Amino acid sequence: MIELPIYGQDNTLPAAEEGPILGIDLGTTHSLVAVFQHGRPRVLTDEQGDPLLPSVVAYPEQASHNQPSAVGREAREQASTNPTRTIHSVKRLIGRSLKDLGHELATLPYQLASAEDNDGVRIVLGDLHLTAEEVSSHILTACRERAAAALKMAPQSLQRAVITVPAYFDDAQRQATRTAARLAGLEVLRLVGEPTAAALAYGLDKREQAKIVVYDLGGGTFDISVLELADGVFRVLSTAGDTHLGGDDFDRVIMVDCAEEIRRLHGFDALADPESRTKLRQIAEQVKKTLSVQEETEFRFSHAASETEYQRKIDWRMFQRWIAPLVQRTLDHTALALKDAGLRPEDIDEVVLVGGSTRVPLVKAAVAQFFGRPAHDELDPDQVVALGAAIQAGILGGAVRDALLLDVTPLSLGIVTADGTVSRVIERNASIPAQAKEGFTTYVDGQTAIKFTVVQGEREMAADNRTLGEFELRGIPSMPAGLPQVAVQFLLDANGMLQVKAKEQSSGIEAKIEIAPKHGLTDEQVETMLQEAWDHADQDLELRRRAEVKSRLDQVMIAVTKHLEQAKTSLGESEWQRLQEAYEDAQAIDEQTTVEGIRGRLDELEQAANPLAQLLMNDVAMEAVRDQKVSDLLDK
Numbered sequence: 187m188i189e190l191p192i193y194g195q196d197n198t199l200p201a202a203e204e205g206p207i208l209g210i211d212l213g214t215t216h217s218l219v220a221v222f223q224h225g226r227p228r229v230l231t232d233e234q235g236d237p238l239l240p241s242v243v244a245y246p247e248q249a250s251h252n253q254p255s256a257v258g259r260e261a262r263e264q265a266s267t268n269p270t271r272t273i274h275s276v277k278r279l280i281g282r283s284l285k286d287l288g289h290e291l292a293t294l295p296y297q298l299a300s301a302e303d304n305d306g307v308r309i310v311l312g313d314l315h316l317t318a319e320e321v322s323s324h325i326l327t328a329c330r331e332r333a334a335a336a337l338k339m340a341p342q343s344l345q346r347a348v349i350t351v352p353a354y355f356d357d358a359q360r361q362a363t364r365t366a367a368r369l370a371g372l373e374v375l376r377l378v379g380e381p382t383a384a385a386l387a388y389g390l391d392k393r394e395q396a397k398i399v400v401y402d403l404g405g406g407t408f409d410i411s412v413l414e415l416a417d418g419v420f421r422v423l424s425t426a427g428d429t430h431l432g433g434d435d436f437d438r439v440i441m442v443d444c445a446e447e448i449r450r451l452h453g454f455d456a457l458a459d460p461e462s463r464t465k466l467r468q469i470a471e472q473v474k475k476t477l478s479v480q481e482e483t484e485f486r487f488s489h490a491a492s493e494t495e496y497q498r499k500i501d502w503r504m505f506q507r508w509i510a511p512l513v514q515r516t517l518d519h520t521a522l523a524l525k526d527a528g529l530r531p532e533d534i535d536e537v538v539l540v541g542g543s544t545r546v547p548l549v550k551a552a553v554a555q556f557f558g559r560p561a562h563d564e565l566d567p568d569q570v571v572a573l574g575a576a577i578q579a580g581i582l583g584g585a586v587r588d589a590l591l592l593d594v595t596p597l598s599l600g601i602v603t604a605d606g607t608v609s610r611v612i613e614r615n616a617s618i619p620a621q622a623k624e625g626f627t628t629y630v631d632g633q634t635a636i637k638f639t640v641v642q643g644e645r646e647m648a649a650d651n652r653t654l655g656e657f658e659l660r661g662i663p664s665m666p667a668g669l670p671q672v673a674v675q676f677l678l679d680a681n682g683m684l685q686v687k688a689k690e691q692s693s694g695i696e697a698k699i700e701i702a703p704k705h706g707l708t709d710e711q712v713e714t715m716l717q718e719a720w721d722h723a724d725q726d727l728e729l730r731r732r733a734e735v736k737s738r739l740d741q742v743m744i745a746v747t748k749h750l751e752q753a754k755t756s757l758g759e760s761e762w763q764r765l766q767e768a769y770e771d772a773q774a775i776d777e778q779t780t781v782e783g784i785r786g787r788l789d790e791l792e793q794a795a796n797p798l799a800q801l802l803m804n805d806v807a808m809e810a811v812r813d814q815k816v817s818d819l820l821d822k
């Protein structure tokens with residue numbers, strides 16, 4: 187449920203990839219592709235103006251390579267003549283093993299085999315063995331091609347996408363979806379939860395806080411999600427649903443009832459004949475859709491070979507009676523989801539309808555009755571998720587300003603310190619908005635400016651992380667090194683804007699930088715970075731410790747050198763002796779010296795320099811720091 191924020195510099199992606207970011211709703215039944223343009227999200231259509239791309243892929247007879255013969259409407263239309271080589275609902279398979287699928291296997295018209303090299307499944311079409319990722323990638327490729335045609339751009343210029351996934355998708359399913367995208371030549375900038383996308387489409391992120399229910403009744407699946415919006419951050423409180431409940435079931439009840447009558451009247455078993463069955467289902471779906479806008483329609487079916495001519499009036503009352511138990515089941519799941527979230531229907535502020543099947547008047551009425559309020563249906567329920575994906579794409583592309591970006595930070599944000607290590611200010615996985623403060627000081631005497639480099643990442647050394655920006659605090663009053671107290675504040679707001687402010691306390695001078703959220707880091711890059719941090723954790727830690735201790739020692743040595751004259755005249759004989767020796771030992775440090783070795787000499791030098799520190803403090807009359815050690819002065 188964690189949605190990753192993206193930061194970056196302009197130079198993090200090759201310029202050639204700067205085409206629009208696609209927002210893709212990769213659905214079980216239909217997929218859609220949208221973009222954010224001219225200040226608004228827009229779903230792209232095919233040449234006929236159809237925004238829906240059936241998630242159906244057909245493979246040629248006896249093909250041994252994995253190139254589809256048709257994708258989308260064309261594939262669906264030829265499904266009845268080529269049922270065993272036409273794959274639909276591949277979303278049910280993605281990221282799942284044969285074991286996960288269980289009884290689902292029986293419902294699939296094609297054969298599945300277990301993959302040899304991993305847990306995944308293979309769809310077996312004769313000699314051709316396909317992974318769900320490959321089939322999904324063919325749908326995504328079709329989305330990309332549709333976008334290229336609609337935008338009159340080369341497909342190669344469309345390389346980045348935001349893709350939606352069900353809120354309940356686990357890591358394996360999300361990872362497999364990313365793989366599918368990669369196979370289609372798309373880099374996934376973000377996977378967004380479908381309910382979150384729907385809420386974005388309705389602009390609900392503009393609310394201060396709200397409890398939102400997203401009711402998504404599609405073709406074959408029902409998902410109910412309870413979201414909480416607080417300070418621009420969406421959280422999924424609960425999800426429930428049924429992976430085998432949807433508009434297809436509405437079609438089926440019509441189809442079965444009519445097929446039954448056809449058998450009785452004409453003695454023809456239409457369900458037993460694959461071609462007639464497909465035809466019946468298509469007619470049933472049309473009847474259902476008509477009943478969403480009309481009170482009555484006709485079911486007409488003819489079959490030449492059996493001399494069947496069938497015609498029947500169906501009105502919305504009959505249809506409602508047929509589907510009432512199915513609609514009731516959606517409400518039962520809804521009640522469960524609410525219970526899981528610890529909420530009652532009256533606690534819900536916004537209800538959003540998603541999925542083509544929410545056009546059915548009975549569904550709308552049932553949901554409204556359940557919550558005691560009308561649900562949002564102003565947007566096209568087929569398009570809501572894709573529109574939300576495009577808005578997210580707009581946010582990542584920098585086109586949408588005042589919008590929610592993230593709910594947790596995926597990587598830590600910090601400042602590079604003088605020794606080249608990173609001081610993390612906001613930790614990874616902090617929920618946003620977030621703010622944190624950290625104290626810094628000068629490195630050399632009389633230093634009047636400090637350069638701050640803001641980085642993102644988990645590695646200990648600055649160079650291994652990603653630089654987000656730099657700024658300088660100038661005009662610091664001239665003081666001995668380590669005395670100025672500079673407070674650095676990180677403010678990460680819900681829009682993903684990061685503001686870093688540095689303020690020198692005694693003078694009140696300030697400097698700041700604002701870093702806008704940008705595309706740049708893909709989830710994968712985030713993962714790679716995390717993996718690298720993990721792989722190098724020990725080595726990094728060693729390097730960091732060494733760098734820190736060494737830097738501290740250098741500072742003490744610098745301070746001591748500055749005041750050698752004074753030390754010689756003002757310190758007692760033994761004090762001077764000790765300081766001299768400690769200083770020489772510190773000077774003798776080289777590459778071979780261990781961290782412990784450096785630390786030992788640092789401790790000794792600090793102690794030896796303590797009497798000198800007392801003298802210095804009197805000189806600068808620093809009341810407040812009288813009881814501190816020199817090292818505290820040097821390194822705040």
Ligand code: ADP
Pocket residue numbers: 213214215216217403404405406407432433434471474475476478540541542543544545546567568
């Ligand atoms: P998915 O998210 O599972 O891909 P969709 O949200 O695209 O599914 O919904 C597809 C379902 O919506 C199909 O069962 C389709 O018949 C149904 N549907 C589309 N338009 C209407 C309508 N006007 N009335 C009733 N059902 C509709």
Ligand code: MG
Pocket residue numbers: 213214402404541571
């Ligand atoms: Mg859907």
